Amino acid sequence: MRVKASLLSFIAGITLLQSTVYAQVQPDIQHSSAKAVQYVSEKFMAKGATALDDWMIIGLALHEMDVENGSLGTKKIWNEELKKRLHALDARKTTDYARFILTLVAAGKDSSSFAGENLIEKLKKAQLLNGKFADSINGQGENLINAHVWSIIALHAAGEQIPRAKQAKSWLVGKQLTDGGFHFDAAAKQSGVDMTAMSLLAMRALGMNKDEAPVKKALAYLQKAQNSSGGYQEGGASNAESAATVISALIAWGDQPASWKQGKTSVVDSLLSFQKTDGSFAHTKGGFANQIATSQALLALSDLRRQQSYISVLREKAGTRKVLALQDFHSHYWAYQEMADLVKNGYLQGVTAHQMKPDQQVTRAQFAAMLLRAVGEEPNQKTQGLFHDVPASDWSSKVVEKAASLGLMQGSKKQFRPHQGITHEEMATISSRVAKRYGWKKVYAASFTPVNYKLVSPWAKVSVIDMQNRKLIGGTRATSFEPKATVTRAEAAVLIYRLLRIR
Numbered sequence: 116m117r118v119k120a121s122l123l124s125f126i127a128g129i130t131l132l133q134s135t136v137y138a139q140v141q142p143d144i145q146h147s148s149a150k151a152v153q154y155v156s157e158k159f160m161a162k163g164a165t166a167l168d169d170w171m172i173i174g175l176a177l178h179e180m181d182v183e184n185g186s187l188g189t190k191k192i193w194n195e196e197l198k199k200r201l202h203a204l205d206a207r208k209t210t211d212y213a214r215f216i217l218t219l220v221a222a223g224k225d226s227s228s229f230a231g232e233n234l235i236e237k238l239k240k241a242q243l244l245n246g247k248f249a250d251s252i253n254g255q256g257e258n259l260i261n262a263h264v265w266s267i268i269a270l271h272a273a274g275e276q277i278p279r280a281k282q283a284k285s286w287l288v289g290k291q292l293t294d295g296g297f298h299f300d301a302a303a304k305q306s307g308v309d310m311t312a313m314s315l316l317a318m319r320a321l322g323m324n325k326d327e328a329p330v331k332k333a334l335a336y337l338q339k340a341q342n343s344s345g346g347y348q349e350g351g352a353s354n355a356e357s358a359a360t361v362i363s364a365l366i367a368w369g370d371q372p373a374s375w376k377q378g379k380t381s382v383v384d385s386l387l388s389f390q391k392t393d394g395s396f397a398h399t400k401g402g403f404a405n406q407i408a409t410s411q412a413l414l415a416l417s418d419l420r421r422q423q424s425y426i427s428v429l430r431e432k433a434g435t436r437k438v439l440a441l442q443d444f445h446s447h448y449w450a451y452q453e454m455a456d457l458v459k460n461g462y463l464q465g466v467t468a469h470q471m472k473p474d475q476q477v478t479r480a481q482f483a484a485m486l487l488r489a490v491g492e493e494p495n496q497k498t499q500g501l502f503h504d505v506p507a508s509d510w511s512s513k514v515v516e517k518a519a520s521l522g523l524m525q526g527s528k529k530q531f532r533p534h535q536g537i538t539h540e541e542m543a544t545i546s547s548r549v550a551k552r553y554g555w556k557k558v559y560a561a562s563f564t565p566v567n568y569k570l571v572s573p574w575a576k577v578s579v580i581d582m583q584n585r586k587l588i589g590g591t592r593a594t595s596f597e598p599k600a601t602v603t604r605a606e607a608a609v610l611i612y613r614l615l616r617i618r
Contacts, residue, residue, distance in 0.1 A: 141373075147387055148416045151409060152178050154394030159187060164196040168406060169218040174413025176221035177425050197222065198230045207251045209241050209262040213269035220433045225440075226273050228468065238266055239278050244496070246282025260290055260310060261299045264317040271320035272426050274433040276461040280491050284321045287314060288329045295332030296340075308340050308347045308357045312364035316426060319367045334368065337361055338375065345377045346385030355389035355396045355408040358382050359415035367424035386415060434459025444471035449592060450605040453612035462488050462615070463608055473605040480511035480533035482542065482607055483518040489611050490553060492517060502531040509533065523549055536601035539591075540575040543598075546587060546610055547578035550617065557585075557617035564589030566596040587613045 155175060158166045164187075167175070172187075180187060187193065197219065204211045216234050219226040227235040241249045243257065248266035250256025263286065270277055277283055291297060296306020297314040315333050323330055342348055347357035361382055362372045375382045389396045389412070395404035396412040414425050421428065438444070438455045444465075445451065454473060457463035463485065466472045477485075487494065494513035498505075501519055505512050511533045518524040519531070524545055526532070549555075563586065571579050575598065582588045588596050590609030 143387060144383075144416060144419045147390055148178060148413075148420060150390065150394035151396070151413055151416060152180065152394075154404075155409065155413070156180070156187075164188065164192055168410060169200070169214050170407070170410030171413070172218050173221040173425075173429075174410050174417065177414065177417035177428060181222060193222065197224065201230055201232060204252075206253060209238070209248055209250060209252050210259075210265050212238055212241075212252050213262075213265035216269040216273055217429065220273055220429045223432070223436060225436065225468070226433075235270065235273060235275060238270060239275075241266065242278055242283070244279075244282075246279045246284070246286045248283070258301050259299060260287070260297055260301055261313065263287060264310075264313050267317040267320050268313075268426055272429040272433065274430055274437060274459055274461050276488055276491070277321060279493055280321055284318075284323065287317060287321075291329055291332065294339075295334075295336035297333070306336060308337065308349050309360050311336055311340075312357075312360040315364040316367055316424070319424070320426060325368055330368070334370070337364070341375060341377055341382065343377050344385055344388075345375075345380030345382055346388075347382070352399050353385065354398050355386060355405070356398065356411045358386040358389070359408075359411040362386060362415040363418050363424065366418040366422065367426065372419065383419065386412060431459070440469055441465050441471040442469050444473060448473060448605075450590070450609050453590070454605060454608045457608055457612055462611060471604070473608075474603050476536045477602045477604055477607045478534045479524070479531065479537045479541070480505075480509075480515055481604075482537045482545070482602070483511065483524055483533075484514045485607060485611055486523060486545065486549065487514060487517060489615060490521075490523075490549060492521060495520070501529075502526050502533075503529045505531050505533050522552060537607075538598065539596065539600055539602055539606075540571055540579060540598035542602050542607065542610060543582045543588065544575050544578040546614055547581040549614065550581075550585065550587075553618070555614070555617045559586045559613045559617055561586045561589055561613070564594075564596055566598075571596075571598045585617060587617070 152175065155167065155171050175181065175187065200215060204215060212234055216226045216238065219229055219234070227233050237252055238248070241252050241254050243249055243254065247257050248263045250259040250262045263283070267277055267283060290301050292304065292306050294306055296311040298305060298307050299310045311333050315330065318330055318333070340347060342353060344353055346353040347361055348354070349357045365372045365375065373381045373383050389400060389408060391397055391404060393404065396408040397403060398405040398408045417425050417428070438458050444454070450473060454463060454471070466475065495517045496513070498507040498512040499516055500507070501516050505515055515524065515531050515533055519526065564583065566579060566583055566588065568576060568579070579588070579596070579598070587610060590613060591597070591606050
C-alpha cells in the first residue's frame, strides 16, 4: 500500500509539474498524457516490472517517471529486470539491441557498460562496410530497413556519432521508393507509412537537412497518405501506432502535426480518438487496450508536450549522464562548455569513463582521432605501413594513415611521430587544412586573438593567418597565441568545437 500511495502521489505531482512547464500545450494533450501515464502506472502497480515492455519504460521516462528517480520502484528491482532483458535479447535481431539501448538511455543507464556488456560497440560492429547496419547483431543480412533505421536512431539517442555516416545515409536513401516512401523490406516495391516515418527519424539523426530531396519526398509521401479521418493506415486500417509514429516524425522535422489535416481533423485528433476511457490506446477504434499502441502514443504525446523529438530528449539525457560521470571535470573549468558539448554529441570521450583529464597533453595521434570524429571519417580498415614509426600493432596506425590519406595530416621522411605532443602551430596548420578541404567558409563568433608572427615557424604562417582571420585561434587560457607550446586536451577540444561551428 505504501508503494501504491507513493506512486499515486508522484503521478499527481508530475501532472502538476507538467501543467506548469508545458502551460502552452493544448489541454487535451495534457489530459491525454496524464491518463495514459496513470494507466501504465497502474499496470506496474498491479503486475510489477514485467508488465512494462521496453517502449513503455521509454514512454514513462519521457513523462518524468523513470527508474533513476525511484518513481517506478527501487533501482535494485529494475537493475535485475533490465539484466534479464539483456540476456533475453535475440542475436538474430539487431532491432532488439537498438530498442534495448533506447531503454537503457531512458532508464539512466550506461549502454556502453551495462552488466558487463558494451551494447554500443556491439551495435557498431554490426555495421557493414557499405554503411548498412546488418539485420542480425553478428553482421549478417541486408534485407531489413528497420534494422538499419533503428540502429541509427539508437546510437544517436545514446549520444554517439554514427559510424560511416555517409555510407549509412547513402544506403538508406538508396532504398527510398519512387513515391518517396519506404518499406521495412529492402526488396519490397510498395511503401508503408510506419517505415517512412521511422526513416525520417533516422534521416534527422544522420544530420540531414529539410531541403534535401529524400526528406522532402518522404514528407510529401506522408502528406499524401493521410486519410479522410486525419489518420494513417497500415495493414488496411487506421491505427494509433501509425498516427503516433507520423507525429514523432513531424515533430523531429519541425512541422506542427496539428496543422496536418484532412478537412477539420488533424493527425493529432486522429491519435487522441484511439484513447479509451481508462487511458490506454486501442490499435483500431473501438478495439481493446493495446500495449504497443499505448507505448507509441506515449512517445508521440511526449513530443507534442515538449515540441521536441523524444530522440533528442534521450540524446540530451545520455549526454548529461556521460558528462556527470566525469569526476575530474566541473562546470567552473574554463573549457567546460565546449568540452561538455563534444562529450554529449559523441565527438570527445574521457580518458576513462570517469576521468576527463582536460589538462593532459594531446599527442599527434590523439588529435588525428579527434579530427576524424569531427569530420565524420572512419579509420582505415587495414594498415598499409605508410610510416616507419607507426607499426600495425600501434592503436593509432589505422587512424593516422586515414588522416594522412585524406591530406589532413602529414609526416616527414616516413615518420609521423604519433605519440609526440602536438603544438599549437601544428594544430592550426592541420585545422586550416581541414576547413579548406571541406569548404568551411564561416567565421567563428569570437574576439580577435593577437599573434606574434616572429615566433611562428615559416611553414605555419599562412595557416595561422587563416585561422586568425576565421577567429578560430584563442581557445586557450593564454591571452595570445603560443605557437610552440604543446596542446592540452581542453585546448584541442575547444578548437574542434569551433571548427564544427563554421561548417
